[in-house]
Amino acid sequence: MNFRGxxxxxLLTLMIVPAASLTAHAQAPSPQPASGRDAAAQPAxxxxxxxxxxxxxxxIRTLDVVRTANKxxxxxxxxxxxxxxxxxxxxxxxxxxxxxxxxxxxxxxxKVGNQYTFGHRCDYMGAVSTVxxxxxxxxxxxxxxxxxxxxxxxxxxxxxRIGDCDDGGAANSEKSAPARLQH
Numbered sequence: 001m002n003f004r005g006x007x008x009x010x011l012l013t014l015m016i017v018p019a020a021s022l023t024a025h026a027q028a029p030s031p032q033p034a035s036g037r038d039a040a041a042q043p044a045x046x047x048x049x050x051x052x053x054x055x056x057x058x059x060i061r062t063l064d065v066v067r068t069a070n071k072x073x074x075x076x077x078x079x080x081x082x083x084x085x086x087x088x089x090x091x092x093x094x095x096x097x098x099x100x101x102x103x104x105x106x107x108x109x110x111k112v113g114n115q116y117t118f119g120h121r122c123d124y125m126g127a128v129s130t131v132x133x134x135x136x137x138x139x140x141x142x143x144x145x146x147x148x149x150x151x152x153x154x155x156x157x158x159x160x161r162i163g164d165c166d167d168g169g170a171a172n173s174e175k176s177a178p179a180r181l182q183h
Contacts (some may be wrong), residue, residue, distance in 0.1 A: 024027075049096035049109070049116060050134045054087040056163040066152040074154075085165035088140070095121070095132070125153060141161075 063078035096109065096116075104122035109132075111117075113135035118130040121144075135141070146153045166182040 047093055047096065049092045050132065050140065051087075051118075051137060052088040052140070053137050053161055054085075054165075055161045056083060056085050056165050057088060057108070057137075058083045058160050058162050060158045062154075062156050064154045066154075072156075083162070088159060093133075095130075125155060128155075 011116040013161075058081065060081045061078060062076060062080075064074040064076050065125045067073045067075065098106065098108070100106075101122035103126055106121040107119045109116040109118045116130075116134070118128075121128050121130045123130070123144055125144065125146050127148070128146050130145075131143050133141045133143075140159050142156040142159070143159045146155075
């Protein structure tokens with residue numbers, strides 16, 4: 001069995017959820033206000049991550065897998081693009097959340113200049129090293145690296161705000177997003 005076929009076959013199974021996560025990457029559910037007793041029991045945690053403008057955003061995602069025998073050779077297994085009306089700050093709130101994922105607990109990010117670095121963050125790929133580079137309130141790049149396992153991976157999302165959304169744009173873009181997802 002050739003190496004490329006083995007990688008593609010095993011990652012195709014893994015990519016079913018992550019490919020869907022591209023469209024979810026920038027759109028987390030709006031936070032629901034706590035009421036009554038719950039509000040008093042759960043103190044609000046301040047968000048210390050970046051904030052972005054709501055609008056029409058383009059997300060370009062690539063996933064590269066490194067061949068173990070030759071660390072200089074990568075296979076590009078995902079190259080996808082989607083455009084949606086979103087508020088990426090909601091997704092950043094989830095990324096920066098200190099809540100554990102199963103037994104995995106994320107490190108707090110370190111901020112240096114326009115970069116937020118997580119030495120260890122819990123993600124759908126497992127424990128990853130994450131660097132989020134904020135170019136402005138309308139553009140950022142997120143790079144996630146998994147160096148453990150048989151096939152190390154690099155997952156990169158380049159996000160750019162490309163305009164405003166009309167009133168019905170959010171509903172329309174959600175319906176058409178799968179049609180625009182290209183491999």
